[in-house]
Amino acid sequence: MTSAEDAAHIADVVRDPSGETLVAARTVGPGVPVLAFDVGGTDIKSALFDADGTALGLRRTPTPAADGDRTAVLIDRLGVLAAELQADHPDVIPRAAGLVVPGIVDADAGLGVFASNLGWKNSPLRDLAAARLGLPVAFDHDVRAASWAEHRLGGARAYANSVVLVIGTGIAGALLVGGEPYTAGGYAGEIGHSPIADGPVCPCGARGCLEMVASAGAIARRYRDATGIAPDGAKDVIARAAAGDPVASEIWDSALDALTLSLAQLTAVVAPEAIVIGGGLSRAGGALFDELRARLTARLSFHRIPALVPAELSGNAGILGAALRARELA
Amino acid sequence: MTSAEDAAHIADVVRDPSGETLVAARTVGPGVPVLAFDVGGTDIKSALFDADGTALGLRRTPTPAADGDRTAVLIDRLGVLAAELQADHPDVIPRAAGLVVPGIVDADAGLGVFASNLGWKNSPLRDLAAARLGLPVAFDHDVRAASWAEHRLGGARAYANSVVLVIGTGIAGALLVGGEPYTAGGYAGEIGHSPIADGPVCPCGARGCLEMVASAGAIARRYRDATGIAPDGAKDVIARAAAGDPVASEIWDSALDALTLSLAQLTAVVAPEAIVIGGGLSRAGGALFDELRARLTARLSFHRIPALVPAELSGNAGILGAALRARELA
Ligand SMILES: [Zn+2]
Ligand SMILES: [Zn+2]
Numbered sequence: 001m002t003s004a005e006d007a008a009h010i011a012d013v014v015r016d017p018s019g020e021t022l023v024a025a026r027t028v029g030p031g032v033p034v035l036a037f038d039v040g041g042t043d044i045k046s047a048l049f050d051a052d053g054t055a056l057g058l059r060r061t062p063t064p065a066a067d068g069d070r071t072a073v074l075i076d077r078l079g080v081l082a083a084e085l086q087a088d089h090p091d092v093i094p095r096a097a098g099l100v101v102p103g104i105v106d107a108d109a110g111l112g113v114f115a116s117n118l119g120w121k122n123s124p125l126r127d128l129a130a131a132r133l134g135l136p137v138a139f140d141h142d143v144r145a146a147s148w149a150e151h152r153l154g155g156a157r158a159y160a161n162s163v164v165l166v167i168g169t170g171i172a173g174a175l176l177v178g179g180e181p182y183t184a185g186g187y188a189g190e191i192g193h194s195p196i197a198d199g200p201v202c203p204c205g206a207r208g209c210l211e212m213v214a215s216a217g218a219i220a221r222r223y224r225d226a227t228g229i230a231p232d233g234a235k236d237v238i239a240r241a242a243a244g245d246p247v248a249s250e251i252w253d254s255a256l257d258a259l260t261l262s263l264a265q266l267t268a269v270v271a272p273e274a275i276v277i278g279g280g281l282s283r284a285g286g287a288l289f290d291e292l293r294a295r296l297t298a299r300l301s302f303h304r305i306p307a308l309v310p311a312e313l314s315g316n317a318g319i320l321g322a323a324l325r326a327r328e329l330a
Numbered sequence: 331m332t333s334a335e336d337a338a339h340i341a342d343v344v345r346d347p348s349g350e351t352l353v354a355a356r357t358v359g360p361g362v363p364v365l366a367f368d369v370g371g372t373d374i375k376s377a378l379f380d381a382d383g384t385a386l387g388l389r390r391t392p393t394p395a396a397d398g399d400r401t402a403v404l405i406d407r408l409g410v411l412a413a414e415l416q417a418d419h420p421d422v423i424p425r426a427a428g429l430v431v432p433g434i435v436d437a438d439a440g441l442g443v444f445a446s447n448l449g450w451k452n453s454p455l456r457d458l459a460a461a462r463l464g465l466p467v468a469f470d471h472d473v474r475a476a477s478w479a480e481h482r483l484g485g486a487r488a489y490a491n492s493v494v495l496v497i498g499t500g501i502a503g504a505l506l507v508g509g510e511p512y513t514a515g516g517y518a519g520e521i522g523h524s525p526i527a528d529g530p531v532c533p534c535g536a537r538g539c540l541e542m543v544a545s546a547g548a549i550a551r552r553y554r555d556a557t558g559i560a561p562d563g564a565k566d567v568i569a570r571a572a573a574g575d576p577v578a579s580e581i582w583d584s585a586l587d588a589l590t591l592s593l594a595q596l597t598a599v600v601a602p603e604a605i606v607i608g609g610g611l612s613r614a615g616g617a618l619f620d621e622l623r624a625r626l627t628a629r630l631s632f633h634r635i636p637a638l639v640p641a642e643l644s645g646n647a648g649i650l651g652a653a654l655r656a657r658e659l660a
Binding site for chain 1: 632
């Protein structure tokens with residue numbers, strides 16, 4: 001890509017109406033400056049973290065579209081975003097970059113193994129990004145990086161054995177064992193795609209996945225399918241349930257039951273000290289946390305009920321985790 | 331206890347018609363001699379392991395009965411069994427003992443926290459046994475010790491991340507993470523008491539526990555309850571299912587479905603490389619392993635399906651694990 005193309009891309013990004021400036025909940029503390037990218041199916045968060053650990057230029061921009069494998073357009077866009085951050089902050093020279101992506105990730109090999117909405121299969125994202133950026137790149141799964149940030153900086157920092165769940169469009173999870181991420185080659189933590197019972201077929205190909213019933217996205221979709229009314233997200237469905245809407249009540253109740261079953265399995269088998277819940281659904285507050293705590297306690301017996309605590313880093317845990325990972329390289 | 335009382339106890343043990351001499355599947359390898367005890371709700375396995383790691387005098391004797399907390403009678407019996415082993419093998423001087431028990435165990439604190447059929451609550455079994463035996467005692471959960479033996483000597487030895495399930499009267503489990511037991515203070519691995527759906531209330535107090543539907547004991551009990559015919563164990567129910575008995579088929583099918591759901595949860599969340607299955611039900615062979623593998627594959631999608639492998643140490647994994655633990659102390 002030429003500089004002229006770069007400039008045109010930057011202009012696209014700047015002009016994009018869905019670009020959004022964000023503020024990080026925490027610094028990552030002192031260290032070398034690093035770039036960080038949190039790539040999702042619909043948007044990319046990018047920032048330059050300075051020597052104090054403050055996120056400079058943190059913003060959300062759309063993930064570039066492409067048919068099939070979006071590796072090439074993504075790597076290209078990371079280069080553009082990096083150039084833009086550098087242009088805005090010429091005195092802050094990054095020594096490494098952190099890149100986190102969704103799906104199945106082989107962090108050790110630097111591979112994006114699979115991501116249903118990004119189209120890649122075994123894509124060497126770490127090495128491609130390193131070549132494009134001219135920096136060493138730390139590469140990880142987005143929710144594992146987010147959970148690492150929650151562990152180091154946020155809601156999980158008091159616990160050596162914890163599970164971080166992000167309940168939004170889908171449900172993603174990450175385990176911390178003995179204070180370290182437990183990844184099982186990238187296959188661990190797929191709580192959203194764990195079957196809870198017979199249920200609808202999931203886009204992943206399995207049947208009865210938790211996130212088809214209990215994600216924020218599923219709760220809103222189920223209400224719309226049942227009533228023809230498009231709710232303003234899961235939060236609206238929960239509010240309608242509280243106000244006595246019987247359809248909303250049934251959907252919210254069944255979502256809570258499904259989450260309870262999954263958390264009960266997790267409690268019996270893994271017995272984490274805490275389950276940290278973030279993502280859009282966590283903003284339901286007591287309606288979520290108090291209900292889950294009560295149902296989990298009713299459902300189990302001698303088991304050690306984990307503390308259920310809200311994530312603290314809001315939507316920025318992923319990019320904070322990417323910055324922490326990059327710092328570990330630099 | 332006096333020597334005369336000891337002698338009377340020994341005579342009891344020797345005369346007990348349910349005492350049974352056993353042969354261990356493996357040696358534990360060279361090292362110092364150790365005593366080992368694997369305590370269950372109905373019987374105790376005991377042996378003296380010599381410097382070659384061969385189990386001497388390995389046998390099964392009944393767990394002494396008592397109302398409520400059976401700590402005192404158990405510790406007393408361990409002393410008697412130790413004296414008997416010493417009398418039979420005067421040249422083999424144990425330097426430590428290994429004691430493994432069921433239920434909730436706090437291995438670090440040496441406590442039997444809870445065991446439904448042994449009646450104790452926070453019983454300091456390690457220190458009591460050490461005082462009675464005059465030896466340092468390594469103390470652990472029976473299935474965790476068995477899984478450790480399967481890891482070191484048996485079916486799990488190729489895998490750093492694995493789960494060992496023992497499906498017998500109940501269903502117990504133990505996790506190995508990075509080649510080390512993962513215990514979560516004794517609360518991890520309770521797969522038998524993880525809820526799979528609405529179901530009968532379990533003696534543990536929870537509802538819908540896996541072992542109420544899918545343990546070998548439950549399969550036999552469910553058949554008896556449905557037909558009035560007492561089967562010769564789960565194996566008999568499985569044989570009747572294969573021969574076309576519709577009641578047996580329905581029970582075995584639902585047990586397999588429940589096991590599949592639980593293993594699917596485990597695969598999605600923990601993603602072990604292998605699930606090693608022992609206990610009475612594992613002797614069903616292909617009827618169990620091939621069915622579980624097929625159902626698990628059908629139920630999941632992108633997940634990494636674990637190898638499903640039979641345990642290799644038969645019923646002696648627990649006492650081999652106790653001996654390994656004792657060796658670590660000595
Ligand atoms: Zn799925
Ligand atoms: Zn139970």
